[in-house]
Amino acid sequence: DAKTTQPPSMDCAEGRAANLPCNHSTISGNEYVYWYRQIHSQGPQYIIHGLKNNETNEMASLIITEDRKSSTLILPHATLRDTAVYYCIVRVSPGSGNTPLVFGKGTRLSVIA
Amino acid sequence: NAGVTQTPKFQVLKTGQSMTLQCAQDMNHEYMSWYRQDPGMGLRLIHYSVGAGITDQGEVPNGYNVSRSTTEDFPLRLLSAAPSQTSVYFCASSYYAGSGYTFGSGTRLTVV
Numbered sequence: 001d002a003k004t005t006q007p008p009s010m011d012c013a014e015g016r017a018a019n020l021p022c023n024h025s026t027i028s029g030n031e032y033v034y035w036y037r038q039i040h041s042q043g044p045q046y047i048i049h050g051l052k053n054n055e056t057n058e059m060a061s062l063i064i065t066e067d068r069k070s071s072t073l074i075l076p077h078a079t080l081r082d083t084a085v086y087y088c089i090v091r092v093s094p095g096s097g098n099t100p101l102v103f104g105k106g107t108r109l110s111v112i113a
Numbered sequence: 114n115a116g117v118t119q120t121p122k123f124q125v126l127k128t129g130q131s132m133t134l135q136c137a138q139d140m141n142h143e144y145m146s147w148y149r150q151d152p153g154m155g156l157r158l159i160h161y162s163v164g165a166g167i168t169d170q171g172e173v174p175n176g177y178n179v180s181r182s183t184t185e186d187f188p189l190r191l192l193s194a195a196p197s198q199t200s201v202y203f204c205a206s207s208y209y210a211g212s213g214y215t216f217g218s219g220t221r222l223t224v225v
Contacts, residue, residue: 034213043117043203043216044156087155100146100171101205101214103156 004088009108012082018075020107022088025069031092033064034101035073037084044087044103047073078111085109115139119204119217126194126224134189134220136204144207145187146171146214147179149200156203162187194224 005023012018024033034049048055048062050071055062061074075082087106120135136145146161148171158171162181176198178190187206191198201221205214 041201043218045216046213049213100144100158100161102158102172105155
């Protein structure tokens with residue numbers, strides 16, 4: 001799997017949008033971008049994933065650049081409960097291999113009241 | 114659905130003891146994995162399975178064994194516990210390779 005680069009930490013004011021960047025400059029054509037988060041000592045939680053088109057669900061939006069070398073996870077209205085470590089993971093496309101998730105160090109997002 | 118269930122939630126072992134961490138899922142997921150997370154660190158993959166009877170090693174497999182005799186269960190066995198294995202262990206499952214993984218709540222293991 002291609003490696004990712006994320007800032008170690010970020011702050012965001014409560015109620016504002018949190019924009020978490022991820023660089024994946026060596027991503028291959030068949031690799032997807034996945035985002036997970038881990039809230040203090042709990043098990044990680046799946047957020048969203050995408051290939052090249054922007055994706056949105058009830059939790060977040062994922063914006064992937066046209067060259068696919070970077071992406072941004074957007075939490076539109078951050079709350080204190082969104083304080084967590086956010087992991088950006090690049091891996092092979094669904095169903096095309098047995099490669100499991102490999103976690104990096106992630107970004108620690110602190111939402112401030 | 115109970116999701117991914119891990120037992121026990123907490124365990125203290127003496128060096129040299131063996132034990133099995135249990136993981137069960139009721140979602141008929143084919144893919145299951147074990148991770149460990151040391152204090153202040155990210156998750157590291159220990160072993161994974163792509164279906165009953167099939168397992169493979171992850172980043173840090175030494176000192177651990179796994180088996181997958183059924184789709185539902187994926188136990189992790191510590192052969193001879195060492196203090197370096199003090200960690201939080203997470204089990205995860207997914208329906209197929211590309212879908213989102215569901216994680217258990219973790220087992221907090223201390224080896225003294």
